[in-house]
Amino acid sequence: MxxxxxxxxxxxxxxxxxxxxxxxxxxxxxxxxxxxxxxxxxxxxxxxxxxxxxxxxxxxxxxxxxxxxxxxxxxxxxxxxxxxxxxxxxxxxxxxxxxxxxxxxxxxxxxxxxxxxxxxxxxxxxxxxxxxxxxxxxxxxxxxxxxxxxxxxxxxxxxxxxxxxxxxxxxxxxxxxxxxxxxxxxxxxxxxxxxxxxxxxxxxxxxxxxxxxxxxxxxxxxxxxxTGTGKTHVLVDASADLDQAVAIVANAKLQRIGVCNALETLLVHRDIAAQALPRLAAPLAAAGVRLHADERAAALLPSGPDVVAATAEDWDTEYLALELAVAVVDDLDAALAHIRAHSTGHTESILTRDLTSQQRFLAEVDSAVVMANASTRFSDGGEFGFGAEIGISTQKLHxxxxxxxxxxxxxxxxxxxxxxxxx
Amino acid sequence: MxxxxxxxxxxxxxxxxxxxxxxxxxxxxxxxxxxxxxxxxxxxxxxxxxxxxxxxxxxxxxxxxxxxxxxxxxxxxxxxxxxxxxxxxxxxxxxxxxxxxxxxxxxxxxxxxxxxxxxxxxxxxxxxxxxxxxxxxxxxxxxxxxxxxxxxxxxxxxxxxxxxxxxxxxxxxxxxxxxxxxxxxxxxxxxxxxxxxxxxxxxxxxxxxxxxxxxxxxxxxxxxxxTGTGKTHVLVDASADLDQAVAIVANAKLQRIGVCNALETLLVHRDIAAQALPRLAAPLAAAGVRLHADERAAALLPSGPDVVAATAEDWDTEYLALELAVAVVDDLDAALAHIRAHSTGHTESILTRDLTSQQRFLAEVDSAVVMANASTRFSDGGEFGFGAEIGISTQKLHxxxxxxxxxxxxxxxxxxxxxxxxx
The missing domain is CATH 3.40.605.10 (Aldehyde Dehydrogenase; Chain A, domain 1)
Incomplete structure (x- = not known):
């Protein structure tokens, strides 16, 4: 019964x-x-x-x-x-x-x-x-x-x-x-x-x-x-406009904490990492974000209480908090492989001035929303002009x-x- | 392990x-x-x-x-x-x-x-x-x-x-x-x-x-x-063109047996039942179809070895064979209620010359394919012009x-x- x-x-x-x-x-x-x-x-x-x-x-x-x-x-x-x-x-x-x-x-x-x-x-x-x-x-x-x-x-x-x-x-x-x-x-x-x-x-x-x-x-x-879980990635490509990148990364992480389209992993191309990482980190550090950095990123970041060594779990953690995983990648292929392995299929964005990189990223990343040169925070029904949002689907069906x-x-x-x- | x-x-x-x-x-x-x-x-x-x-x-x-x-x-x-x-x-x-x-x-x-x-x-x-x-x-x-x-x-x-x-x-x-x-x-x-x-x-x-x-x-x-299961209904409305209805019902049941868009239940409006049922049954009987008829339908059908009394299961059985459930319904509302209770949501068709009946049937029947004045056998990817068909979805998602x-x-x-x- x-x-x-x-x-x-x-x-x-x-x-x-x-x-x-x-x-x-x-x-x-x-x-x-x-x-x-x-x-x-x-x-x-x-x-x-x-x-x-x-x-x-x-x-x-x-x-x-x-x-x-x-x-x-x-x-x-x-x-x-x-x-x-x-x-x-x-x-x-x-x-x-x-x-x-x-x-x-x-x-x-x-x-x-x-x-x-x-x-x-x-x-x-x-x-x-x-x-x-x-x-x-x-x-x-x-x-x-x-x-x-x-x-x-x-x-x-x-x-x-x-x-x-x-x-x-x-x-x-x-x-x-x-x-x-x-x-x-x-x-x-x-x-x-x-x-x-x-x-x-x-x-x-x-x-x-x-x-x-x-x-x-x-x-x-x-x-x-x-719906929902967003282990969201931004890739700062070798050719990124650094001023834009600093603004977009800060916006993606800080504009609203605790939402599924907020940034959770920052990938930086090794050719721009030495120049970019200190600048990218500055507004994050100022806002109290703790960076979980891989070895190469840690070496390029100003050391201090805000930088800790990334563990394996960091690449799969949706923090929804003032925390951010940071890694240096060798090239676009390495970035795509990292995203393929760790993304929840919600939203990823490439920051680049290179047309081929942008085209490959848009074509090859298999996520619900794939962006170029924009903050992940735009991945939203209201921002897309739907007028309302019942949630963000991370599945492929329907x-x-x-x-x-x-x-x-x-x-x-x-x-x-x-x-x-x-x- | x-x-x-x-x-x-x-x-x-x-x-x-x-x-x-x-x-x-x-x-x-x-x-x-x-x-x-x-x-x-x-x-x-x-x-x-x-x-x-x-x-x-x-x-x-x-x-x-x-x-x-x-x-x-x-x-x-x-x-x-x-x-x-x-x-x-x-x-x-x-x-x-x-x-x-x-x-x-x-x-x-x-x-x-x-x-x-x-x-x-x-x-x-x-x-x-x-x-x-x-x-x-x-x-x-x-x-x-x-x-x-x-x-x-x-x-x-x-x-x-x-x-x-x-x-x-x-x-x-x-x-x-x-x-x-x-x-x-x-x-x-x-x-x-x-x-x-x-x-x-x-x-x-x-x-x-x-x-x-x-x-x-x-x-x-x-x-x-x-995909698939098709307990498919045709309603012969009071105003149906009987010549067309006889041809469509025979086609829906007999053109190919054992497929999901073949006819499985025939509903006939009571105002046309006495006139329609013997004519609708003739080509079916000639092809060896056994009719599982409700009491009112049985009373109007030529008795013989091809007509048996419908049981409760008949209204929910996809025969995929030379068998057909037949019922007389009081009106369009009764037909819609019968379909709501017994359809698998695959394909239903109304045969009518009445615009209001057609509009209501198309609007209110909640099936993947809802037809008027056509054989259910057209419910098919090839017929729809898709060029190929991987199956017929009977769910609403995707x-x-x-x-x-x-x-x-x-x-x-x-x-x-x-x-x-x-x-």
Whole structure:
């Protein structure tokens, strides 16, 4: 017999699946009205939401949650307003559903069209960040899909309050509230059930730390879009413009710490290393970055407390902190080999003035986003002009790189005939 | 410690992964030359291939293999020539790699392009059909990917001979032979290892019976594209053109038995049922089709040995045989509900002269291919003009419906800057 958690989570997923056709029938105008009404309701009921959040924060303080995590969890009226703005932004985006992707008339007169359709039910598994709850629900809704949301247990009360507000708006618009369902109350066991809900959930998107993502990828029977982990490389080629390189490396490492498109390994061509490394290191050292340097890089860096010898693990560590792995490479081939061995396939950038180097790097690096002469921090759905981002896919199937609304839709083929049979 | 099969299959997958960059660097001309050389080599060495096949056939005869399966396994020089023609056809197709899918210049001057790239390593798991071995290898090669092939054990000698010929051609062109590797000798255990080779194999495509596909879908850690099972429906609407309907239903059921786009359930609107059912049944009865009819349909059909009472299982059975489930439905809503409950999401068709019925059917049926007034047998990559077909995806992620060369590629984003940093 199924456990109560299994029964409850499968019932929630089935309810979402049964609710979804009502959403699929809505055109853009109705969906946008819904999103705007949700945004207004969040602001109206901000006090209730902040109150629920205070319970989560109190528990977090008792548990000694790290300040960074606590900050991501905390809500105040201003942050609720920011969250509601995400829904208004989603309303402003074009509707991905209905787009004709390609089409033709076949020799026999059959009219063929591939059209974009809602995915169906999207499962989201993420960490204790209440803003993701609203963002994911809003984007799924705009893309015509129901969502099953599982945020971190630490955000249980916040998420329950937010989801409650969104569901009330659905009901007020005579739509099934089960277009948005939360399963936080079932804890980690609930995620295990969700991962096995094949046939009820069409895709599962894990967003968060490497451990969470690996757990979902390795255990899910539902198709998964793997997001996130970014062991991101910048190669300073022999011909790099050094002023640009110093600015880009500092920006890639420092503009925002703790995000997946931040720089994690710096590779420097040996022909420019002696000249470049001290200059590249200066702004990093000033910001308190500890450099994990290989032997050749260490020899060229001003020694001090900020430079430590790199270990084997450093080449595979996503620090998400004021830490950076640094290596000197013999040439482009050595850099490409290093990246092939250690990249998580998220984002890599070459800084060069040499056309051949740029062409080879763009062609041969097998990552979601491959750049030349730009900061890795541009690897982002907002920066790409998608208007919204549900995550950054590091897998090759379905979507690769920043995912916007289009990437959380599916397609189907329509074939209109006039009585054709196959000879 | 790993078993010898684990070690061997992981080594094969790793060899394919290491070989793939050499293929990724080839442009269309070189890839097409390779395919043409492979086609010529197969014809040249047909005797050797047919000899290997004879060993498989002898074992099949000893094991009492069913005639239909034996026929799919059997090769003669003429069939080898047909198989080699698949490679020539692949050479004639445009190269999917390098296509610019979309692109723009961002406000800050960054040049953004999404380009089509090879998938990497494609794993194919299929049944004892030697033609699939060559077809899959040829299409993967054209799309820039290495392949790991696992055909049915009953075709072991045939597949080994075919793969040997293809590998010899690779070596003769100074390319790594491991672009095409077979793991048939490791039996079913080899498939289990392949399914867990995450990081070495980029996608696994199972092609064959429902049992094989379910096994792969439920156990694979490698992303899977689910293909195949087609519990295909045709709805004869109240306003259908009866002459057309009779021709289309006969074509959908009889033009080729045993394929996934053949008709498996016929739904007839009650307002036309009395008039339509006897006419629809006539060509089916003449061809020896047994009708599994619900009570209302049975009452309107000429009774006889060809009509039996439908059981609950009939609505979910893909017969792939001279069998057809038949039901009378009250209206379009009832038909849509029946399809929602029983379709495998492959292909459904409505036969109607009513615009609203057609629009609703096309919009609301959530299958890979949704048709109006055409035979379900058109749900096919060749018919769609793809030039080749690697299978028909019944999942929503990545590819849906017939899959050609494009559907076995991935994409990546190229970002070319001039020193941009994020403010």
């Amino acid at each position: 199924d456990s109560p958690v299994t029964t409850a989570v499968l019932a929630a997923a089935r309810a979402a699946k049964d609710a979804q056709p009502a959403l699929a029938r809505l055109h853009r105008g109705a969906k946008d009205q819904l999103l705007l009404a949700m945004a207004a309701a969040l602001v109206e009921r901000a006090e209730e939401i902040v109150g629920a959040n205070a319970r989560d924060l109190a528990a977090a303080d008792d548990a000694g949650m790290a300040p960074g995590l606590r900050d991501r969890l905390a809500l105040d009226p201003e942050r609720v307003a920011t969250i509601s703005q995400q829904l208004r932004d989603a309303a402003a985006l074009p509707d991905p559903v209905g787009e004709v992707i390609r089409g033709s008339v076949l020799d026999n007169g059959l009219e063929l069209r591939e059209v974009r359709v809602p995915m169906g039910v999207i499962g989201m598994v993420y960490e204790a960040r209440p803003n993701v709850t609203v963002d994911a629900a809003g984007l799924a809704l705009k893309a015509g899909s129901a969502v099953v949301l599982r945020g971190g247990s630490a955000a249980l009360h916040s998420n329950t309050a937010l989801i409650g507000v969104l569901r009330d708006v659905l009901a007020a618009h005579e739509l099934p509230a089960d277009l948005i369902v939360g399963i936080d109350e079932h804890g980690r066991d609930g995620v295990d059930v969700l991962m096995r809900a094949r046939g009820l959930v069409d895709v599962l998107i894990p967003r968060g730390g490497a451990g969470l993502i690996r757990r979902v990828v390795e255990n899910s029977l539902v198709p998964v879009i793997e 979507a690769r790189g920043p995912m916007g609304l289009r990437e959380i839709t599916a397609s189907k083929w329509l074939v209109v005939g006039q009585g054709q049979v196959r000879p | 790993d078993s010898p099969v684990t070690t061997a299959v992981l080594a094969a997958a790793r060899a394919a992964k290491d070989a793939q960059p050499a293929l990724a660097r080839l442009h269309r001309g070189a890839k097409d030359q390779l395919l043409l050389a492979m086609a010529a080599a197969l014809v040249e060495r047909a005797e050797e291939i047919v000899g290997a096949n004879a060993r498989d056939l002898a074992a099949a005869d000893d094991a009492g293999m069913a005639p239909g399966l034996r026929d799919r396994l059997a090769l003669d020089p003429e069939r080898v020539a047909t198989i080699s023609q698949q490679l020539r056809d692949a050479a004639a197709l445009p190269d999917p790699v390098g296509e610019v899918i979309r692109g723009s210049v961002l406000d800050n001057g960054l040049e953004l392009r999404e380009v089509r790239v090879p998938m990497g390593v494609i794993g194919m798991v299929y049944e004892a059909r030697p033609n699939v071995t060559v077809d899959a290898a040829g299409l993967a090669l054209k799309a820039g990917s290495a392949v790991v092939l696992r055909g049915g054990s009953a075709a072991l000698h045939s597949n080994t001979a075919l793969i040997g010929v293809l590998r010899d051609v690779l070596a003769a062109h100074e390319l790594p032979a491991d672009l095409i590797v077979g793991i048939d000798e490791h039996g079913r255990d080899g498939v289990d290892v392949l399914m867990r080779a995450r990081g070495l194999v980029d996608v696994l495509i199972p092609r064959g019976g429902a049992g094989l596909i379910r096994r792969v879908v439920e156990n694979s850690l490698v992303p899977v594209i689910e 590819a849906r419906g017939p899959m050609g060369l494009r559907e076995i590629t991935a994409s990546k984003w190229l970002v070319v800057g001039q020193g941009q940093v994020r403010p």
